[in-house]
Amino acid sequence: MKKCLVFAYFKPNKYSFNALLGAVEEEFFPELAQCEFYFPRTKEALFSLIKEFSPKEEVYLFFSLFTPQYWEIKRCLEEIKSLNVKGRIRFIAGGPHATGLPKQTLEMGFDYVIIGEGEEVFPQFLRSLLKGDFSPELRGLSYFKEGKYLNFGKASPVDLSKYPPFSLKFSLIGPMEITRGCPFTCKYCQTPRIFGTKPRHRPLDKILYYAEALLKRGIKDLRFITPNAFSYGSPDGKTLNLSALETLLKELARLVKPYGGRIFFGSFPSEVRPEHVTEETIQLVKTYCANDNLIIGAQTGSERLLSYLKRGHTVEEVRRAVKLILKAGLKAKVDFIFGLPGEEEEDIKATVSFMEELAKAGAIIHAHTFMPLPQTPFMKKSAGRISKEVFDFIRKFLPKGQVFGEWEKQKLLSERISKELLLPQVSKKA
DSSP states (O other): OOEEEEEOOOGGGHHHHHHHHHHHHHTOOGGGGGEEEEOOOSHHHHHHHHHHOOTTSEEEEEEEOOGGGHHHHHHHHHHHHTTSOTTTEEEEEESHHHHHOHHHHHHTTOSEEEOSOOTTHHHHHHHHHHTTOOSOOOTTEEEEETTEEEEOOOOOOOOGGGSOSSBTTTTBOOSEEOEEOOSOOOTTOSHHHHHOSSOEEOOHHHHHHHHHHHHHTTOOEEOEEOSOGGGTTOSSSSSOOHHHHHHHHHHHHHHHGGGTOEEOOSSTTOOBOGGGOOHHHHHHHHHHOOOSEEEEEEEOSOHHHHHHHTOOSOHHHHHHHHHHHHHTTOEEEEEEEESOTTOOHHHHHHHHHHHHHHHHHTOEEEEEEOOOOTTSTTTTSOOOOOOHHHHHHHHHHTTTTOEESOHHHHHHHHHHIIIIIIHHHHHHHO
């Protein structure tokens, strides 16, 4: 029977599948050579593909999902199952939401859930499925068997030196992950809960190897995925390793020059910690990189709230970072989260006042609304609210191009996530 592996390669989930298929490429075992691989990029393309499969084809359908995608993916599953595919397709999920709520994800309609980092467990799981063992006991896997919920724990942390950052074989390429794990345990953030608090850096030789592979394919702009770009090479992720950072950027600059390439560092899809913005780190960006901005996380202008959130920096460090960035002729894009748990009237006033100060100095505010997420200490907290003072600030600076973001969409999602997904989970455990 022909075996078909289908990956829902939707835009929000591309980076996850890039890494996952890179791991498959690295551990490409014989049975995979007999499989057909498909990467539909839209829901419509996925449905069209599913309809083309014959009953004689064995199909494995893989999704990665974030919590805000829950309803979209759930509808997608329901519509596919309405096509009379029962028994012909096995549904597998991974990603932040599946890792945080594996049982609930199975109850959405999935047959298997991968918990945590997938590079190691995913090829093992595929090998098991393709050999006909549909009940493998693998760390990082969860499923129902004869009505009983089985959870074999979270997958082990991955050694980034052993796996590619993306898949050259399948041409699933994009920004390169250079660091995984974050030592800062901000209460709203999933990153340290999924990837741990010890930073793991991709070795320099591997970064250069894959960077050159991209350049040879005609991709001239190199971008990087990391929780804090300036932490590269730091053993704890909290202190700077300027030598390692400069070596990385200097070697990348040497590599891209013959190709006419460019380096973007500390800008989308990454950011930098405010206390790591120094004259030295900015100079490295100015010397070796092409980005005209740096993204820093402030989240609030309240010292009290920063401490409560466990951000690990002060308002003054944000202020200093913005001044240094602007002085260097770069744009400063500063993240703020509205409606944070524990936020009081004084905190809102302090945040609005600080945002106005930064905006008047020339900074650009990236606005977010707090969304509770699985596994985080704030999972049980209510949805974020945007105060009148914050709305007034947005109305004032939005026409000037100094505020951007999806705070309105996030506000609606936050309410739905809290009421329909997370608070019911809390009630079950009560």
